[in-house]
Amino acid sequence: MTGNEIRDSFLNFFAKRGHYIIPSASLIPANDPSILWTAAGMVPFKPFFTGAATPEHTRVTTCQKCLRTPDIDVVGKTARHHTFFEMLGNFSFGDYFKTEAINWAWEFVTVNLGLPKEKLWISIYENDDEAFEIWHKQVAIPADKIIRLGKDTNFWEIGVGPCGPCSEIYIDLGEHRGCGSADCGVGCDCDRYLEIWNLVFIQFFRDEEGNYTPLENKGIDTGMGLERVASVLQDVRTNFDTDLLREIMDYTAEQLKVIYGKDDKTDLALKVIADHSRAVTFAIGDGALPSNEGRGYVIRRLIRRAVRFGRSLGVDELFLHKVAGAVIHQMSGTYTDLGSNQGHIKKVILNEEKRFSETLANGTEILNKLIEEAIRAGNAVISGLDAFQLYDTYGFPLELTQEIAGEQGLLIDEDSFVQAMESQRSRARSARQETEYISETGVLYKNIRDERGTTNFIGYNALQAEAKVLALVKDGQNVQSAQAGDEIEIVLDITPCYAEAGGQVTDFAVLSGQDLNVMISQVIKPVENLIVHKGKVESGLLQVNDTVKIEVAGERRLSIARNHSATHLLHKALKEVLGEHVNQAGSLVEPDRLRFDFTHYAAVSNEELNKIEKIVNRTILSNLPVTVSESSLSKAREMGAAALFGEKYGDLVRVVKMGEFSLELCGGTHIHSTAEIGLFKLISESSIGSGLRRVEAVTGEGALHYIETKEQQLLMLAHLVKSSPNELVRRVESIIKSVKELEHESEALKAKLARFEVENLLSQVKMIKNIKVLAAKASAADMDSLRAMVDLLRDKIQSGIVFLSAANNGKANLVAAVTKDLTSIGLHAGKLIKEVAPVVGGGGGGRPDMAQAGGKDASRIPEAIEKVYTVVAEQIVK
Template sequence: MQTHEIRERFIAHFVNAGHQEVPSASLILDDPNLLFVNAGMVPFKPYFLGQQTPPFPNGTATSIQKCVRTLDIEEVGITTRHNTFFQMAGNFSFGQYFKEGAITHAWGLLTGSLEEGGFGLDPDRLWVTVYLDDDEAAEIWEKKIGLPADRIQRLGMADNYWSMGIPGPCGPCSEIYYDRGPEYGKEGGPIADDNRYMEIWNLVFMQNERGAGIGKDNFEILGPLPKKNIDTGLGVERVACILQNVDNVYETDLLRPVIDEAEKLTGSTYGAKHEDDIRFRVIADHSRTAMMLILDGVVPGNEGRGYILRRLLRRIIRSARLLGATGATMEQFITTIMDTMTPSYPEIAGSRERILQVAVNEEKAFLRTLESGTKLFEQVAAEAKNEGKGVVGGDKAFTLHDTYGFPIDLTLEMAAEAGLNVDREGFESLMAEQVARAKADSRAKKHGHTDLSLYREWVDNNPTRFVGFDTLSNEAKVLGLVSNGTKLNEATEGTPVEVILDETALYAEAGGQLGDRGVIRTGDGLIRINDVQKIGKKLWIHKGVVENGHIEIGNAVTAEVDPAWRHAARQAHSGTHLIHAALREVLGPTAVQAGSMNKPGYLRFDFNYAEALTPEQMEQIQAITNQAVDADYQVNTIETSLEEAKAMGAMALFGENYGDIVRVVEIGGPFSMELCGGSHVAHSSQIGPVAVLGESSVASGVRRIEAFSGLDSFNYLAKERALAAGLASSLKTPTEELPDRIAQLTEKLKAAEKEIANLNRQQLAAKTGQLVEQARDAGKFSLLATTLPEGTQAGDLRTVATDLKNRMADKAAVIVLAAPAGNKVPFIVAATASAVDAGVKSGDLVKLMGTYIDGRGGGKPDMAQGSGANAAGLDAAFAAVAEELAQR
């Protein structure tokens, strides 16, 4: 049975039982605790936490949620059941059925015949575990289902008690296992061997509330929840492994084709060697995870989600290389996994080119990293041999791995080829410290979850009605007041307050557009609103200060938008859509939005693109944008279903979760069509001129364009024109000839600076002989420590130091030169061959000097450079070097 059919059967089973089907959320959710969605219940968390009431008619739901877990990424491929990306099929009950319902639903699907829509598993091969004292669940399994008592095992809190890892809902769980047979391990059920007995489904009986604590079993049970809920998770990949009768999850229909492709590209054979099998599995697993992350808008970077993606892609490249690949492989791997996953995720088809571009560009960059890392390794290896250690230090291996992205496997392989060992213990110790820091940070973030239960009453019963698309003011009723996390009945002058109204014309921040500014007027009061935010996508929170009078619950008020703010905000938001359309016209369909922010008169637009834009491309983008403004396109908004909007060609944002009904903003027909809930102008000409300020990099593979719109754009252009006119007047050059004139002056300036630098070098060279005479004895060494004239460059320091070292080559001499310029102190230490033989290390002396002049640096034993920030400490630094040498 193919995986996509397993998915279809699961959903059909629960829809037929009255559950509402809920599409998978994006892997990226706005949750401070999570990098990625890591469990099927995550999108339902507000309902389990009591922040919102479930919107499902029968109080039940079902979904197949895409998930990513990367905490134990190094274990991928070693165990044959672990994937970083997996599909969690689940059914959820919010105060409806409980243990018996969850158990009977699961048993019916697992053991039901194929003809009736079930999975057709043999009941005699199913085992279950329950929590230690959960007699109720054990009795249901035995009395209701008929499972023999000896196939029902009890485990403790660490195994059979579920929580989110933070204070909140929790409860015992019952896990269902499939016996794969004696060839996979010993008898005795899951307690005896969890490799033979594969867990396929976890039924969580969410009935209690837990307190604070760390770990799976180190927390207090505070008491029962008001309602008993059900949260289950079936591992789609594990069921596929069983139904397709393959050895492990890497050999199912979704991943095995990638392994086959890897065999072709590397020349190695899957199943021949254990070490190679791990690498094949890494390639298959990470290719799928990387593809799904890119699909949802993640791009490679140096932190957060981007770092995880980069690490996955680099592990693919590393594994392919170790299997024998000599060239690029990413395109073939990603193309293969897109082919296998598209039947379950049709949206992949429209993003193939973008996904490939992101993955292939990262491969090209990493192959260059491997090249530079190889050169660095050669230096490290040479130092190890010169020092006679025969070992590459753990710190060096860690630096290669962590700073330069050079995999430890390659370090080990190349060290062996060079006849060297690697201090693996030291490397692992540093890696462990890094992991501990990451886990501590993760735990700290978990406790940062914001408690929104204060607003639940209004979210559930009084969602705000937004009327601001059609009007800038409205009559409303005050439903709630909050100040500093406390509910109020009234607020008086000077009080910071959050006002909740039954309806409002003020726009709440969303989609990159900042919330409106405005006022709320009562009979005798005025509240100045400086921000509007949403809670639960339903409730508008008007944040402000009572300027005059007072406001109280039940007041009839008038909410008014600042018209100038809204007008300029509309201009910027509509301008953002035009910039996006122009970008795609110039750069192609792979330049898609990665974020935006717009406020009155200003917009910034982030997009996925691997290279800096050329001046010509920037000119094109600005020209196309302003041509659209001049065309006076009508701006239309259409409310329709998500499927219909996609059929129309409307663009959706990656990582966003849309409802059943969406709003499409169309500017100029096919020119721009996006899903957007923001406010916009009625005609494109109302945007006014758009002045593009420039573009820059904000992360690897992510660029940013910034621009002014409307009157702010006009003012910016007017200042630019005045500046150009002033330059033209000063240089007595027509404005249109300014670029050439400035280029000529720049070249003259560079030539003059170069001539001055040459003269300085000549003067320094002439003084070199005189400097030698300043050398003084420091124990058995000859020490020359002096400053050079201000303006001496770092490169000149090296030239002079090299010349002095050659002139003093017949002595055990140490040369220390500094060239202070203000508080900055570039400096260098050089040692002749005799001094180095006597134990002098220039790098150590540089570090010693750094303690006196607030500096740092490094280098080789014969020459090292540094820079300090405290010129006043130079005399003490010179004296310290002299004392250090005298003691040798």
Template sequence: MVPFKPYFLGQETPPWPRATSVQKCIRTPDIEDVGKTTRHGTFFEMCGNFSFGDYFKERAIELAWDLVTKPVADGGWGLEESRLYPSVYSEDEEALELWVKVTGLPRERVLRLGRKENYWSMGVPGPGGPCSEILYDRGPAYGPDFDPSALGPDMPVELEDRLLEVWNLVFMQEDLSAVRSKSDFDIAGPLPHKNIDTGMGLERIALLLQGVENMYEIDTMRPVIDRAEALTGRRYGAGGDQGPADDVRFRVVSDHVRSSMMLIGDGVTPGNEGRGYVLRRLLRRAVRSMRLLGTEDVVLPELMPVSRDLMGQTYSELLTDWDRIARVAYAEEEAFRKTLQAGTAIFDQAAAQVKSGGGTQLAGSQAFALHDTYGFPIDLTLEMAAESGLSVDESGFRSLMGEQRERAKADARAKKGQHADTGIYRAVLDEHGPTDWVAYETLSTESRPLALFSAGAPVSRLGEGEVGELVLDRTPFYAESGGQEADAGTIELPTGRLEVLDVQRPVRGLVTHQVRVVDGELDLGATGPLHAQVDEEWRTGARQAHSGTHVVHAALREVLGPSALQSGSYNRPGYLRLDFGWNAALDPEQLSRIEEVSNRALRADLPVGWQYMTLPEAKEWGAIALFGETYDAGQVRVVEIGGPWSRELCGGTHVEHSSQIGTLVVTGESSVGSGSRRIEAYTGVEGFAYLARERDLVTQLTTLLKTRPDDLVGRVGDLVERVRVAEKEIESARTAQLLASAGTFAEQAEDLDGVAWVGRSVEGAGGGDVRTLALDVRGRVPADRPVVVALVGVKDDKPAVVVALNDAAQARGLAAGDLVRTACGVLGGKGGGKADVAQGGGPALSGTTQPDEALAAVRALVADSARAR
């Protein structure tokens, strides 16, 4: 219902008094319960009725009860009235009386539940209201007997599977404020109109009508379980010691395969944030569940087509876009198989260390390292830890993740001047109405100031050098959206001048300008008319870049095929980047072809135009709507370049002919996550400047190397090969010199009560060299004499520690693993290994931590052990 929020709040007039919807929904807060209950799924189809001030409680109850109980032959579902239990909010006497009136049920059949169960809110300030559920009693096999009149305000957990919620009627009538949780909030007052928002999960109705045990066995999901059985050799519902666990895994597979496919079909690609992470988590849980069921083969190419054939009967885009969907899913499985191989080894080592130390919890820092360095999602770490009998310090992990995210977002928050409370903007909107936004028509306006904010609060003036947010009645400035940066420019005052730093839309309909006072002061009360002026050069560059993005997108689809869909973009004057779903790096020929197709479109001087239409009309016309973007429910703007060659929904500013882009120079292509690539390019003057710099670089190199431009690559290649050979010879000489010192080290061994001790710091030696040298030194000491060799190599300021013992030293109770951990601990690092040889390292050396201190600590342990004999 979120898109309808402005209608419920009375901020916008709905285009219709009623609406009916079927929505594809993904919900993952309950992901750990998937497969364990009869009703929890990550993907479901939500069927809803909405009334915007038209009908209310009584009519909503009538419509719901009629559909639920009417015979199937008459278009209903034919559920037995004797099994149905309406529920109401405990304080909503009106709803209780209406249920009795409409259905004829006795009052004791209507359950009275508390705010947690039967009051609906979004969890944030906005519309809400009491709700009323229709519950279906599945019988004693699904829970204990109960007395409906004796139930308290909370639904008992043991009844949640027996009393299955099939429909929720939300009586949207109140405006909520100070929302502390979904069940703890203040009521600011009534909404302008009383509304209805109902929701019914199609899967829950299907399981009842099809007579199956749970949602995973309905006709659009059970065939995936059947295929998983064939691949693993395990049987669903077979019982036995592993039966319950196996059944949960089969259900997880069925649910997650379908959910992943639907997400990819809507344009989501796997990633580490937001919806991309949700998809990645679902895919990886499905793959790992199949591994736990006994197969280590690739499984998605076997399972996902089964789900495609089932869901494609309703959602035909799954069939027409299958090549892209399959490519994204299968590439993610392949990447996860590699992650599993590397990450599992690291996890096993960490778990073994915890257990050997008598611990029962994996540290948050270890879980974070698995996530950040090895790509191990936290939920997978949690599952594997539980299987190993360990817990995970989740709060420590979340804290480290939060710190990382905050560092990444700090700059963005500072620039946008974001405030959690949008009430200050809504107050301006309510008082003055929407901003007259004329960025498409002009670059300058005479405007009137309406409001001024600083640090999220209203102010009356800004002095020279101060920054604030200014709201005008009319503006020519483009507000950042659709990947395009906001316009730059100035606002001239009778008493000074403002520099426009940023332009945003904090709430729909209102444009705010982040400004700095360059000259004079801005006094809201004394300021007369203002002159707002967009920087013309800035706008020209921005138009070139945004139109260039559409050109590159069309060229990309022409070269790679229609499945190469844009997933994100960013434009600033003269520069563009475009992210798109693809599983492999583009080769130089593909990149060159994309650039050629783009520039041919520029040379063809293709007309650029735009027009408004409804979203269904735009899709019928072939316009591309990007997933994740929000489009107006009424009219959308379609921008086309060269007619059908490029048609996209877009609110950005554009050139009038493709030739006005000037030039388009592709500068690079890179990965931005599994299944997602990025192209970067320059346009206009910036494109010519980039080519000029490349030309100057070639000129300098040809002059320096005394060769012709055509011979430059060969000449540089020869030099690189000569340098490689020379470096290899130098490295061989250095290694030989290093190993030659082994005899000297052995001869100079110190005697520690019968143990030969060799402790040295070796400059310029990495881990491999130090290990080879330590073993060589150990081999030069007679086998019957106990010897401990501890070497710390330092290369690029980072230490590498190796400890080697012979059998005689081990017989004295010494162990290389214990000694290397001591040395690494002094250096602030970690290490481990076997009793005869162990290795480790530490962070870059500081002025306070040196190899000699680490060696001294190891020597002290060896000496103490020798004296103890």
């Protein structure tokens, strides 16, 4: 079976058993800051397992694209490690449990995949007798082929939250694939017993104290690696030899003019390039961009690592963007977004390849300096820490550093390099946030919701409401009341307040009652269907079960709505002017401004910015109706609705339409017609990363304030130059012309003065033992001017010594020069300066023909000049 056939077979198998097929989620987790990447099939469903959100379907199945980097250094060296892979999975959220999951898994691998039963083995958690009974009595697996393993491998848990035992299906690939050890069996690290499917039975909740409580609604979370299963069914030794990766490797080999299977070095390079190109292609397609931090750093590292392996085969030209094209060609049938984003993906990779070529040049320069320093110091070994910094900062592999250093007869301290590498890995492991199902705060609010009810948000159509206080939280604890001065978190049964989301900032509000006043400054949504109001009690007493009035700050909300609607118009205008490759990469919608980040490869010109601004304002003046409707996600996609970066969508989505101009999925608040935006004004455009731009703009009152400020500045400038605003440009042009004329006159006068001073200084030349020596004080504004004067005097005297000093803000500048014919007989400008500079409280030195110094006491310049003649006389004698 091909990879595509396995994927389709799996999804169809579970669809026939009541599972809803859900397309793969983005590699960038939606609304989940705890992790960088979607690293497992369960990640998009975390809220359903915790109960923080309610699923629309209790049975689902997916083929989820995943990205993991902890094992990046062994990719290509082993048969099965990858950074990018596809995970097949079936999930139950409080529906079926172990019996169905186990029986279906066995049926699929033995019937649909046709794997021989006699080669299959089962592992279970050591105490999971329930799973043992199902495998042994229902599926008829012999007891000696069901292996009990410990908590470290067969119990899934990460901190606080749902957890449970695992059961895995292994296949015996034969003794020839084993390690030869007498105790080789299921769980051995060799390639003989290959785990192909992991079934996680989510049946407990682990609290902060480590107590395990049975869940009322149990869950199933399974994961089967598509590449791994393909390697078994296609009877190849590694995942890289399956059709999923081999086509990409063959294309790469053709581009790099090498042959797969020729030698280990070539094979490793081709495997790494194939794996990393898949990872970066999908990640960039999902909105990630290379940068120096976070997920952007991962993309940059993967691209550079792939390029380095290409260079290890002697290939210097740019090739990885072409390999990305091969990935898209192979995978776009399943992941259609790849095809539509092809131009963007390839251009981002190409730009990063070019950038890395420049970085490599910089790294080579630094390595050459390290080599020079080592040779000069008589060292035969370059520090491993220096070699690691070259690797970490400039992408230099150790082998390349060793090769270049070896050409100069130097070695690299490999032990300290390995230590530095391991130290970095340890830091990365400790810093890497694990995939938590739910935070401690999330647990608190989930319990409040389950015990006391949900919040009904009415803020799309109302700005005030009468509500009941469901819960109060202070310092992370449930409390029954709050009084004046308390910082408090309030849960209401109904609210008009918008919780911060999708780039739109929180509403401000006032909560009031009899003698009660609470200022609300933040609104959040910690779990689904529950809104929390954070504020301070200004007066009165607030208690659980009180009935209160809550009112949103209306003018602030209206300003936010203007800016939010303007981002939709801006997004469309950017696409019209710059191209369809433009996609939103983040936004911020505040009452006084909006910020919009988008993908683009160059600075936006003033002409383009003007076009964008005109399109938006023309659309505003068109008074287009802004309508909001709910639709299925699939129908909204068919209508052409744009999905925004970082948003997570269920089957039912909110569609915001602005006439026939803009159609986007959005959960934010908006005005009713584009005319309410008033005026749109772009105020800045800048780069925030490779291939990523940012514009800021103002609307409504903010735009009026911006224009008023500019008008005031215009009036002040006109007043300063004694002009009217209408004549300001002409007046400034006239002033600039006058300034240039005066500067020209000034330079001419300076040149005349310099000639007069030079003539005057030449008259002070003394002869010391038949050598011309000029030592004098000059009027020079800075060291550059002083050097220029010395050069001129040296040329004038043709043979001799020139020493000039000038005062500058109480300090002394010194410059000495010796003509070439005299340096050959031992006269030395650097030694002269070294002896004279201490007189003015300074130090310095330089070459035999030119030297300079600075001193802190300009009052002693005459003494320094006198000393010049003494030192020159001594040098002549020597």
